[in-house]
Amino acid sequence: MTRVGGNTTEATTTSTTVVDLLSVASLSISAATPFSFFEVYRKSAGFAGSAGFGLKINTTEVRTPTAANNAGNVCGPTTTSDRAENGSVTVWLNPVVTSYTFIGASGRFGNWDSAGVSVAGANGTSSTAPQPNATRTDVIVNAISPNAAVTAGCDEMHIYTYATS
Amino acid sequence: MLYIFVGFPGINRLAGNLNLNAGGLQYCVEDVEHLGLLEHDPAIQYRKEGIFGVHDSHAEWLYPVKRRISMMCQQNGITWGWFPENWAFGNGVTIHKTSASPEYKIVVHGTGLSLDQFLAQHGTTRLAELELERLHIRHEGWEKYEARWRPGTCPQEPHIVHLTWLITTHVLPEFAYQRLQAIIEDPVSQLKHTEHYLDRHFSASRKWDGKPSVHRGVPGGMG
Numbered sequence: 219m220t221r222v223g224g225n226t227t228e229a230t231t232t233s234t235t236v237v238d239l240l241s242v243a244s245l246s247i248s249a250a251t252p253f254s255f256f257e258v259y260r261k262s263a264g265f266a267g268s269a270g271f272g273l274k275i276n277t278t279e280v281r282t283p284t285a286a287n288n289a290g291n292v293c294g295p296t297t298t299s300d301r302a303e304n305g306s307v308t309v310w311l312n313p314v315v316t317s318y319t320f321i322g323a324s325g326r327f328g329n330w331d332s333a334g335v336s337v338a339g340a341n342g343t344s345s346t347a348p349q350p351n352a353t354r355t356d357v358i359v360n361a362i363s364p365n366a367a368v369t370a371g372c373d374e375m376h377i378y379t380y381a382t383s
Numbered sequence: 384m385l386y387i388f389v390g391f392p393g394i395n396r397l398a399g400n401l402n403l404n405a406g407g408l409q410y411c412v413e414d415v416e417h418l419g420l421l422e423h424d425p426a427i428q429y430r431k432e433g434i435f436g437v438h439d440s441h442a443e444w445l446y447p448v449k450r451r452i453s454m455m456c457q458q459n460g461i462t463w464g465w466f467p468e469n470w471a472f473g474n475g476v477t478i479h480k481t482s483a484s485p486e487y488k489i490v491v492h493g494t495g496l497s498l499d500q501f502l503a504q505h506g507t508t509r510l511a512e513l514e515l516e517r518l519h520i521r522h523e524g525w526e527k528y529e530a531r532w533r534p535g536t537c538p539q540e541p542h543i544v545h546l547t548w549l550i551t552t553h554v555l556p557e558f559a560y561q562r563l564q565a566i567i568e569d570p571v572s573q574l575k576h577t578e579h580y581l582d583r584h585f586s587a588s589r590k591w592d593g594k595p596s597v598h599r600g601v602p603g604g605m606g
Contacts, residue, residue, distance in 0.1 A: 353523050
């Protein structure tokens, strides 16, 4: 347990199947309130494959992360090169209201290799399922490593809600 | 077998120190101290509901989860019930992080109304007659989060829960479990054979300033 002044560190995994990695709980963001969040992510060298970062809202997997299709990873794509990479992402979640219930997440990210060279920067608007039409209480970044030799990590998630009146 | 510990290796050392990350802990367990074998099969995923065989977008329930949650975890109020429905533990090693913060509002004492709401209802009021208080808003999200903890153990201030879990192919012998527990939860335990580790096995720790992760309102320039 970390309280004010205690130590913290990044969330990391070597899991080759999807794992819930970084989460903000105790939220109360109504379905009709738009919000966004920032987060940073990385993968280590060790294997030629991409680590993926997806998104869960409450218990719903809005974007399943994949090690096969890096561009669809809304919370962080990496390339398949065997090298350390890191990046940053901003994700927007629009309101969910009656008749507009298939609303996923949109991400914009930049990705850099270990030499500091930008290797991917694009819009990612891919969701595998809509957000739940309910109060958003948990935002979870889930992740997958392409191989146990690769450590995937993420940190510094900050959520901002937008005023609706 | 799923092993869950509270904290992360080195959480109690001075901030700025390098501590084992998930890849480093895996290297420690499998290659340096030979404590056990971890599950790395990309078709095996541990979830709250059981062990699943996964392929592409398909998942099939295979077995119930065998688990051991450390005593320190339970003393902190974290039991199996802490993990919500559909929680994914994956496989291998994970150092997980959850942050939570209570939210407060300033209300007129005894009314539950904000100053603005109070003035709208009562009209002009002498400020000297009002007593204000900071009220914890026990909204749906907080109630749901607090219910995950053993009764009376949920911290009532902003906090981060660090958990380290490992999924092994077999049950660990007791000596290996005790050593693992020491590496993760014991503030004075030391790594053995440190010369075998590489830079990528470590992550830096830092002091947390206590700022919550959720902000009502967008950052400057985005509104």
